[in-house]
């Protein structure tokens with residue numbers, strides 16, 4: 001019987017990918033250095049650099065603001081203009097990103113419906129301040145029993161210790177918990193290795209790596225159907241989701 005549901009935050013409860021793309025498009029329109037770079041190419045370069053820098057942010061070794069400026073230094077260099085105005089571009093990126101970000105459809109309704117039956121935690125590779133602000137801005141804060149961040153725990157998903165920390169916070173055994181997230185590597189494989197069940201949130205229609213490891217859901221609606229499926233999630237075989 002499931003007694004706790006753990007959610008990833010970025011691109012699971014709150015959109016990150018589309019907001020990032022909007023921010024990059026805004027920067028590209030304002031800074032001529034990026035005009036010759038197709039948006040897809042800029043997005044790919046941004047993602048590569050973000051992944052390289054994110055561990056330091058997730059573990060609290062640098063601030064998100066400093067990492068964003070460093071990312072733009074590298075993006076300007078990639079665009080052939082190493083002396084570009086990284087600080088100004090990073091600031092425009094952040095402003096556009098915040099204005100563009102949206103709650104994932106059905107996410108709040110699903111969390112609220114689940115919380116009538118189980119405890120709900122958010123397990124995320126980011127800082128406490130950043131994620132607390134996101135949960136508050138999008139109405140999740142009163143519906144969440146625990147926010148567990150990599151910054152606070154000192155390790156990031158897929159490390160089992162962050163899942164164990166979340167289980168301790170909601171006082172639940174791994175066998176009675178299910179993790180829901182969009183990253184196969186961080187969320188699904190990490191949770192399964194820690195002894196939890198997992199459900200892959202495949203919102204963008206990606207190829208399912210292995211239905212025998214975890215079933216997938218493509219949408220959080222209709223709420224009652226998805227909630228019932230998560231509460232019935234079984235281990236080691238594809239659930240009928």
Ligand SMILES: [Mg+2]
Pocket residue numbers: 008009010011012181182183
């Ligand atoms: Mg995610």
